[in-house]
Amino acid sequence: MNKELKFGDRKATVPVIQGGMGVGVSLSGLAGAVASAGGIGIISTAQIGFRDPDFDKDPAAANIRAIHEEIKKARQTAPEGIIGVNIMVATKPYYAYVKAAVDAGADLIISGAGLPLSLPGLVKGSRTKIAPIVSSAKSASVICKMWDRKARRAPDLVVIEGPKAGGHLGFHRDQLQDMDALDYDTEIKNILTVIREYENKYQQPIPVAVAGGIYTRSDMDHALSLGADAVQMATRFVTTYECDAHPNYKQAYLNAAEEDIIIVDSPVGMPGRAIHNRFVDEAALNLHRPTRCHKCLEHCDPAHIPYCITDALVRAVNGDVDHGLLFCGTNAARADRIEHVRDILQEFRL
Structure with missing residues (x-):
């Protein structure tokens, strides 16, 4: 690991972030197990309150309650581990969900499905660290420039999500149908160049995790050989005893x-x-x-x-x-x- 995945006094001993999977696939059960085993456990906030009896009447309120409950339960499982949340920018009550995660003591907020340009201001004054999800050097540059200009800060972590990931994807359909033509390894290196610029400017380490298509140790080794510090992996964790899905x-x-x-x-x-x-x-x-x-x-x-x-x-x-x-x-x-x-x-x- 080139750079430690460290958040305050908590440190991951395995360079693996468990990807957030909604609705309800990665809640406190999975995230707590990953964090207790040395990785970074991530709770998906996407409609997280779907089991709440009042969900149909007031989904936002149910989701906010569930954010607090799931972070608390994960923390009980992994009191020394790193517990984070994934909050999509495209979510309607985005600001409220970020505030709830901060109030509940999340160590980390990972945010994608849009450009999380407002995220630094929403966590200002808290101990919660923030990480954008990017799929291109262009999106990485836009986010870093905006955070630098408006908040005078850089990301605490960056997740590069490639075309082999699951769920919603930041690529066009034709790109996904010919992934070899994307030459995504080169794009990863271009994104790393952008991140290192801000790492140097702020004189602070910015760990980078590669996501999408990570399933075995050899997949991680390849990502690290490109210059990444960690990986984010989701699909492999679905078929675990601890996964929250049925x-x-x-x-x-x-x-x-x-x-x-x-x-x-x-x-x-x-x-x-x-x-x-x-x-x-x-x-x-x-x-x-x-x-x-x-x-x-x-x-x-x-x-x-x-x-x-x-x-x-x-x-x-x-x-x-x-x-x-x-x-x-x-x-x-x-x-x-x-x-x-x-x-x-x-x-x-x-």
């Missing part, structure tokens, strides 16, 4: 073949990677038109979308894998067994 969700990963991993269109116009199932086919035929709005994403118009992404993700995480959306990374088909988090992190220990 057993049916994990079994869908175990059952998936390479040809089942496809690119789908999200209701908000972004491409995403998921496991092909009955729901994907039915959504393409407009058989899942939304009947209510959960007020989750800024740029979602319920009157003109093929399905509600909240409902689709909730059905999946609750075990209805035929009628839900199963986001995944490119390596989902490699899963062949249920593992313990501690065993995975032992593989990645330097």
Whole structure:
């Protein structure tokens, strides 16, 4: 590890960040287990309060309560570990969720699905560290320039999310269909050049984690050889005993073949990677038109979308894998067994 993943008096002993997976796939169970085993555990705040009895009536309030509850439970599991949250910029009550995470004592906020330009001001005066997710040198430059100019600070960590990641992706569909042509290793090096500029300016280490397509130790070793300090990994953690998803969700990963991993269109116009199932086919035929709005994403118009992404993700995480959306990374088909988090992190220990 070139730079330590250290946040205050807490330090990761394994250079692995567990990626945030919503809805409900990475809550306190998974994040706490990862943090207690030496990695960085990340809770996804995406509709995190979906089990709250008042979720349908006031989803924002339910989510804020759940942010506090899940961070508290993860901290009980890993009192000395690093517990963070993933908060999407595209979330409607973004400011309120960031404030809740800070108030609940999150060590780290990782933020993508948009440019988190306002994030420094929202955490000012707190001990919570902040990390943008970037997919290009251009987005890294825009974020760093804005944080430098308006907040006089640099990121505490940067996550580079490549085209092999799961869920919503910051790439065009044609790029995802020919990933070799992207030459993403070169893009990673270009992003690192941008980050090192601000590292030098502020005379502080800025660890960089590479995400997307990380599944084995050799994948991490390749990322480190490019100059990264750590990796962020999500798909591998789905098929663990500690993952918060329903057993049916994990079994869908175990059952998936390479040809089942496809690119789908999200209701908000972004491409995403998921496991092909009955729901994907039915959504393409407009058989899942939304009947209510959960007020989750800024740029979602319920009157003109093929399905509600909240409902689709909730059905999946609750075990209805035929009628839900199963986001995944490119390596989902490699899963062949249920593992313990501690065993995975032992593989990645330097």
